Amino acid sequence: MSVSITFLGGLGEIGRNSAAIEIEGRIALIDCGLMFPEEDMLGVDLVFPDWSWLVERSDDVECVILTHGHEDHTGALAYFLRDVNVPVLGTRLTIELARARIDELGVEGDLRHVPVKKWVDQGPFRFQLIPVSHSVPDASAVALETPEGVIVHSGDFKLDPTPIDGVPTDLPAFATLGRRGVRLLMADSTNAERPGFEPSESSVGQPISDAIRDASGRVIAACFASHIHRIQQIAGAGIANGRKIAFFGRSMHRNTTIATDLKSLDIPQKSVVDIKDMDELPPEQQLLITTGSQGEPFAALSLMSQGQHKFVEVGEGDTVLISAKPIPGNERAVSKVISNLTRRGAKVVHGTNAPVHVSGHANRDELLTFLNLLRPQAFVPVHGEYRHLHAHAELARSMGVRHVDVLEDGDRVILNGKKTQVLRRAVPAGFVYLDGSSVGDVQSAVLRDRSHLADEGVVVVTVGIDHDTGEVVYGPDMDSHGLMDDPSAVLDKAADAVKEAIVEHASGRSDIGELQKTIRQAAGRVIRAETARRPVIVPVVMEL
Ligand SMILES: [Zn+2]
Secondary structure, three states: OOOEEEEEEEEEEOOOEEEEEEEEEEEEEEEOOEOOOOOOOOOOOOOOEEOOOHHHOHHHEEEEEEEEEEEEHHOOHHHHHOOOOOEEOHHHHHHHHHHHHHHHHHOOOOEEEOOOOEEEEOOOOOEEEEEOOOOOOOOOOEEEEEOOOEEEEEOOOEEEOOOOOOOOOOHHHHHHHHHEEEEEEEOOOOOOOOOOOOHHHHHHHHHHHHHHHHOOOOOEEEOOOOOHHHHHHHHHHHHHOEEEEEEEOHHHHHHHHHHHOOOOOOOOHHOOOHHHHHHHHHHHHHHEEEEOOOOOOOOOHHHHOOOOOOOOOOOOOOEEEOOOOOOOOOHHHHHHHHHHHHHHEEEEEEEOOOOOOOOOOOHHHHHHHHHHHHHHOEEEEEEEEEEHHHHHHHHHOOOOOEEEEEOOOOOOEEEEEOOOEEEEEEEEEEOOOOOOOOOOOOHHHHHHHHHHHHHHEEEEEEEHHHHHHHEEEEEEEEEOOOOOOOOOHHHHHHHHHHHHHHHHHOOOOOOHHHHHHHHHHHHHHHHHHHHHHOOOEEEEEEOO
């Protein structure tokens, strides 16, 4: 009897993590995440995995198991449950963060808390959630007992020996599984290229405290709203330095309320004030904790940096603490925010000029330690761009794991007795887009497009494709506005790259969405290399 795992997302990009494990014809989905759009995805708000094949088999789907509460692991859940409504299982905070999100979207779901370190039976699935340390509390790995042996999915993790809540990655539990024998391991590859050990979350406490102590006026601190332990450390440092706390941003309010109810966050009520009342306090008693650490254009911090915020005008004497690093793709936006805040006279302390941020993902030596504890027969690196997956695979090979495969979205691994087989492109795995017109804040999407167009210009790529063969029969025809004075040489080069990419693309995949993505990437890469600009690229594909 074989067991298979099919990867819907997260293998080849950072985001939309999701994997389907099938036993005896029944399917459990591990995570159901979303991806935030890349800069070149015009008008797109969110990117999902393609679960159309699971909709066709919806009677076979048993449950969703969540590893932790991050959006790239739970953010597509509401949309999935609309299509396939099955029970969702996870730890307490994970489930409550997910519940708040699906409630907001008006979706009914059967969400259940599962205790950690206890075997749970759900249909043919027997699994256990094992605590791991990560940048959100209550994160877990999943171990499954299957007819083909034990399978372990690490979730997102690091080996933090001194986490804020005193719940480190449960190495003894993993060692026990390792001794029993692990048939297949899937593990987080995000930091597989980074040497050594990532410093502990508690290591940022002192630098954050120093920055707040040294501030003469108001302090505005930004971090991820789900990073409850970071919020705890910032708030604690503020209170110790005689400040009151005001929270800012919808997700910041939502998550701190949930975490406080579940006792993951402990901030005395008397130390918290409403943002509207903050102005009554002298600046040296104010600490604002806000969203916007990623330079999101309409988050509070961005508005403050442009002098457009309703309540807060940033200026001389203010200290802004950005306790985060930009995720790939956001570097420029964050850099702009830092420059604008500095121009307004604020002192900006951020992950690059002070040790006020650490990653929630394991570095190389941690990954090697983890591999050594589990000693799996087969290994599939997950959660990363291709380069990260490749680096993680090399680590596993270097320590003698027998069967190592770098898989991508849509691929399947099949465990069948002694054999470990790989089926490439077992299911469709293109990006599924949700644009502003179907849900969410249309206004902000339109504004974002406009500002992007104004900054960088637009390139329209028109291609005619033979309906049957997928060959290019017209174009690529390139038309640009606002890019540069004489763009013809650059556009010629880009056209060649687009044509080449389409030819490569044609072997195998056929959906238009994927093809548009290929065109955007190919054209974008050349234009970026030649001009250092990132225009909006609009691919127009005609099937002829
Ligand atoms: Zn995560």
